[in-house]
Amino acid sequence: MSEPIRLWRSLDELEAGLAGGPSAFSAARRDFLKLAAAAAALAGAGCSRPVEEIVPYVHPTGSAPGVPRYFATAMTLEGCASGVLVESNMGRPTKVEGNPAHPASLGATDVQAQASVLQLWDPDRSGAIRHRGAIAPRAELEAEWHDALAALEARGGEGLRILTGYTSSPTFAAQMDAVLKRFPAARWHRWEALHRDNSLEGARLALGRALAPVYRFDAADVVVALDADFLGEGPGHVRYARDFAGRRKPRGGAPMNRLYAVETAPTLAGAMADHRAALSPPALLRWLGQLDTALRGEPGAELPLARAAARDLQAHRGRALVLAGESLPPEAHALVHRINAELGAAGSTVAYVEPVAGDVHCAASLRELVSDLGAGRVEALVMLGVNPAYDAPADADFAAALRRAPRTLHQGLYDDETAALCAWHVPEAHYLEDWSDARAFDGTASVVQPLIAPLHGALSRHEVMALLAGTPGRPRDFVRAQWRGRKAEADFEDSWRAALREGVIPGTAFRPVSATARRVDFTPPPAVTGAWTVRLRADPSVRDGTFANNAWLQELPKPHSKLTWDNAAFMSAESAAKLGVRTGDTIEVASGPGRVEAPVWILPDHADGAVTMALGFGRSRAGRVGNGVGVDAYALRTFAAPWAAGAAVRKVAGRHVFATTQNHDRMEGREPVRVVRADEAARGARIPDETPKESLYPPWTYDSYRWGMVIDLNACIGCNACTIACQAENNIPTVGAEQVRRGREMHWIRVDRYYEGPAKDPRTYFQPVPCMQCEDAPCEAVCPVGATVHDSEGINVQVYNRCVGTRFCSNNCPYKVRRFNFLHFAAGPAEPPLEARNPEVTVRMRGVMEKCNYCLQRITRARLETDREGRRIADGEVVTACQAACPTRAITFGDLADPESAVSAAARSPLDYALLAELNTRPRTTYLARVVNPNPDAQREA
């Protein structure tokens, strides 16, 4: 995949490109025309075509046009880096893949990484340096600040404040040192809306210093997660998902692990749990108390699940692990550290390392800044990549405080809420445009290299720091200098190239620190009947609001609610009944200083007495896509209680129509998802094959490849990475909330969510559903024009340019995986510019049916390559977009004709079954049953 690149050239190429110069730009122009013609050509189907221009390079580039190249870099989210490989088509980044060499990725990505390419091309990104709203030349900015800084320097930097989010960039840190050296009295504040104050504070209490835990799920037999969604968010979650899934194999290898999840709102971890309890935040803490009591063998632990979990943990000392989610107070974290110590987890299933984003308490840091602003102690405030005017706690009233600052500068991707209040705004370079470096959750460092010169004349964060430090230079040089250290240029060059090629710098992972956890007294809050708690959490898609203007993420269904383009007040059915509300009714939630009105969404697996709301919505200056989507839950947030707080909840007037992609939750006894108990599976239980043996038709022979896919429901955590990866790879348009309401979303692979069991606290199952590529495809027989037919490798292909749009195929598709362009979605307002699209995939016009085709373009590329080399495609050589993105490797794809292939092996599993097999459609895509591993002990208890 990744290939060595000669920096001086590729970079010049890129910069030249964006300077409107010949190379990359003209390349873009070619594909632009290509794509622009697409719609017309689709319509034309051989009728008159416009005369097209071919624009060659002026200087040769060494890369043949149309051959994509991959570059390794790293994306930073909440201070933690994950390695990515970015596909570049003629100088234009079009697709993000995980970097197998990177510890936080292992080749997989989360949804934000997939969507980041759309963010890069977002036309709403800030496009110019602005002074009081008016576009200003860079020189003016530099001139003004040069003088201002000189003045500040004279006073030792008194009154200079810098506010950033979490950053793990060594280069940035070094620059900050330089700045603070120049301005000794200056202060560096940090604010990250999704901060990790509680866990760090908890570590301070228990371990004596701020340390971050690094978990080893591959070594854990029993895991207890307390409101900890280690599969869905937080440092290293992609890696953790892989390790966790690796321990859920019912047969062969290590014994299958068991997960107990206690949480307020359903999370990905909760959905995977073998035992789950939904408890409101206070009750959850009491449960922790009970667990502790039970572990210490003291009387008074009356909660059966807690007792069972305790016994299970003790039975697996050294292979047990307890996790505390960020929402738990520091004391709870401290207790959990202690419990892990007593269970012999420390050193085996959990290691402690220096926090990659440094030892910092965001709340304290921001509170200090706000008070200083209020006291007029701030002369100049520089804010880099933060948006406190939107995401600071309500009781900070940051906007008001900010107005008190005489001199302000804001740098960000967007001209956002904070930018609007600042004298100066500087567009920030996207990570795909920027030189930098960053550390992963375990400390492993990567060099961040640009694939394209800043699109909107954006500045690197390092350039602004250089301005402050008074040491001008190019970002790349800062990063090189940082890593060269004392080495000589000559012998550094090789390691530098290696680092850029591999995407990781070897030997930079933090060494685990040995720390002994002491017991700190922890008293769970007393039970108060009828009390409400509001639980605030990051949105699985837009996180803290950073990605609010990203249509792919906005339209990505939330894992549990399948809700798009919105947030809601999630609550349990019982709580709703108590309030007398149904899904769609409006409630008012009042907590601390703030109150918000939000529509209710009932989740069967939500805790009673609690309301969960996602942060990151209700933006006013996010951009055309994100403005006014959902309600702003930050209004309920305070320094003291960032995640959970007591609240007053009441019903108010108003209905809201949600845009959801799944209207029915239960399986209606149809078993699309098959479930097996671990012990049965271990004994080799087999899912009966319901395919009718007789067929009216003589079988077709497939003499070359027989592409097939197996999806392991036991590994799928429902994170949606496949859905969005497919969207990015296949130029799938977004349609907007209104069209989703009408049932017209376009995702080629959707993740179905089913509930099974009691109405209260049912089990949650996820099931990714792409096209099944049926061998006896019902869709094909009914197409009047033969626009969907089989090819000789058994792929059910959709020929867009032949499709007339009768939609008969969709009617006849039992899986309803076909998607139709009811309107000209490809030209929708939220669509990326044509340069951002995959030139290997036709852009579909209005009136055309489309669907998954196993990433035909990738198969074709592999076929052409291997064909030129005169060999067969080897197993694993074709990786579909969904497969590549999947954190848990739940998707296996390959050639069923080759008995040695991974997919053949998977298909032979006794747990393999075909969806709706009784219809005799003979799908090429099959599933491996979900395996649950309940604790017999616990069931006896319950």
Added chain:
Amino acid sequence: MSALHGLMAEIRGPEALVEAVRRARAAGYRRIDAYSPFPVEGLADAIGFSGSRIPLATLMGGIAGGLGGFFLQWYSAVVSYPVNVGGRPLDSWPEFIPVTFETTVLGAAVTAVIAMLAANGLPRLRHPVFDAPHFDHATRNRFFLCILADDERFEAASARRFLEAIEPIRVVEVPACE
């Protein structure tokens, strides 16, 4: 006065017309036309019309349509561009039947109409009888018998005498039109 098309008698009713025709035949006239505002029972036999060949033509048309329809489907699906459609066999003949049926009916129907018109020598917008007085009532309520001038036994005087003998409303000469 130009050439004569024939002598025409205007007759009151259908029965009278049939009777008249019979007598004309008996009198040895062969080239006679009878006009009525609706198909009159037994008139065709009386005038010596031996059954039409339209049914045969129709049958032929139907067979041609059917064969053509089936061949078109078979050729395009099996020979011209064979494609694997949903694992169905290329020659899915049972699924070719509906179209074959339709083309059969179409072929037959179109042939029937064309054959009818052709055999009747229609369309023919101009015809001598149109010049005959009162002939516009031939499509309303009147019946006409016309002995054509080219009948070898035709002789103006005798023919007129013959027609007068069957007590028509009137007898007129129908001039041939150029």
Added chain:
Amino acid sequence: MAELLSPRWGYASITDKISDIVLRRPVHWIWGAGFAVAGALSVAFFGLMGWLFLAGVGIWGVNIPTAWGFAIGNFVWWIGIGHAGTFISAFLLLLRQKWRNSINRFAEAMTLFAAGIAGLWPILHLGRPWFAYWLTPYPDVMNVWPQWRSPLVWDIFAISTYLLVSLLFWYVGLIPDLATLRDRAESRAKRVAYGLFALGWRGEARHWARFESAYLLLAGLAAPLVISVHSVVSLDFAIGNTPGYHSTIFPPYFVAGALFSGFAMVLVLAIPMRKFFRLEAFITLRHLDNAAKIMLATELILAYGYLAEVFTGFYSGDRYEVAITVNRMVGPYAPVYWTLIVLNVVLPQVLWFRRARRSIPVLFTLGILVNIGMWMERFMIVVTGLAQDFLPSSWGLFIPTWVDWTMLAGSIGLFALLFLLFLRALPAISIFEMREIAAEESA
């Protein structure tokens, strides 16, 4: 039982009575008003058609899973209405039912207009209608062909054949009457116009003979065609695997429904027409009575179809069939189901009573109600199966937009417009066949 025609009617009076409607009678304000309304609706229809072609079918309520909505429902409904005409003229001709002669002409016209409008819908329904011709076989530069296994291709052939044969049948039957109009028209323009289409018909004995044999053959061909058309249409559904679609009862059940709605429409048209043009003498109560009887018969077959569907639904034991059967009765579209049961099964039972069969208001109201009921049946068949099929995760309802409704109304307006024009331009009752009856009555 009243005879078909009172003896006081002779060849001349029949001819004049019917042809005067076209040739002499001045335009009446009622006709004008009807024309205006129908015209307005037609304009709306074509206007929305234009928008549809520009924007795409997204302006309708269709979605995934219910990718078919009003368009297909309307198509099936119109085709159904387009059945009675040819059935009347073909079957009843073969069965020597003389009473047909006074209603076959306008019934056939109704058939042509209904079938033509029906034929529009599948094309409007396409995502890219300008490529509709790809469904027909022709030598193209892509060397590709229609996919013959698709019922939609069968439709193309079935509908176009039906339209063409019905047109021929209708036209052939018109020729002698056109000649009549040619000979009775005063204005030269009219004589030329009718004269052209009369093809110089003279009513010569041999011509009549050939005419009758051809007409009989056409009837013989049209009869199975009538059956085949709706059978093929029903295959659009029966071939599919969608629960509620996949049913072998469909062909006969669709045909029965078609005749049912067709005869209902005949009544809806005949009753005002005979009153407005004073044609009570030709379209007697006995005619209406017979039509009502046929309605009753087809309604019973249809009711059997409903019953059989429910029975087989449960009998199959197939969980999806059972689900859809139950779903129709208690699901989101239950109101539609029960309404159509009332309109199509319960109400028509009044036709058992002679008094109802001979009561103008009853028949007229019933005709309208039955047409509404039959439209609902089409809607139920098209939508319910799709809305909730195999995987619960993909279930989703179809909610029509105002465009759906307006275009439905527009198509009805277009139908009315064409029929009103027909009444003014051509003899609404077959003149020469009425003369035949007169001849027989007098004989």
Added chain:
Amino acid sequence: MAQVFTPGAVLALKLALLGGLGVLAAGSVAAYHYLQGPETLAEAPRQPIPFSHKHHVGDDGIDCRYCHDGVEVAAFAGIPSTQVCMTCHSQLFTDAPVLEPLRESAARGKPLRWARVHDLPDFVYFDHGIHVKKGVGCVECHGRVDRMPVVRRVASLEMQWCLECHRNPEPHLRPARFEFDMRPTAEIRALAGAPKTTLASTRRLTDCSTCHR
């Protein structure tokens, strides 16, 4: 009663009918040719520089790959960068007026803008590399460019034209070393025999997915 139609009228009608049929026939023929694609094979589009393949290939014998360097490895054969042209033209015809755009491009760093001669619809994914690899000579599709003063299209590039070869590729293939030889394939095969290339099955070659995705 008199005739409705005068002899003249009838004659006129007949003529009108014939005329109508004629128009219909002509119309369908025209429509067919429209669908055949508008590009008239004869004429070449206007190019910024009247570049003569005849001169460069026919007379100078420059190998195709010298300018079209992607042809063996990539989907797109590649259009020479200004720099490639300048390798010679910095010495030769340095002041020829026709080359002014080239010199300007080199000086200003602005790319030349050539008009596409072979333009496939964008839902067609053609790959030069594999065709060259399998032994389809340039001349098969591009004709005798070595004889074209200004290059023009010689093939219709319609689907049926592609299928002709995809349904029976064998006679269109030539040994690798003659790929870039401008002589017609028949001649080459007579001279050097058939190539030893392994071909995908005709079924594979006529799959929709071979060219459309």
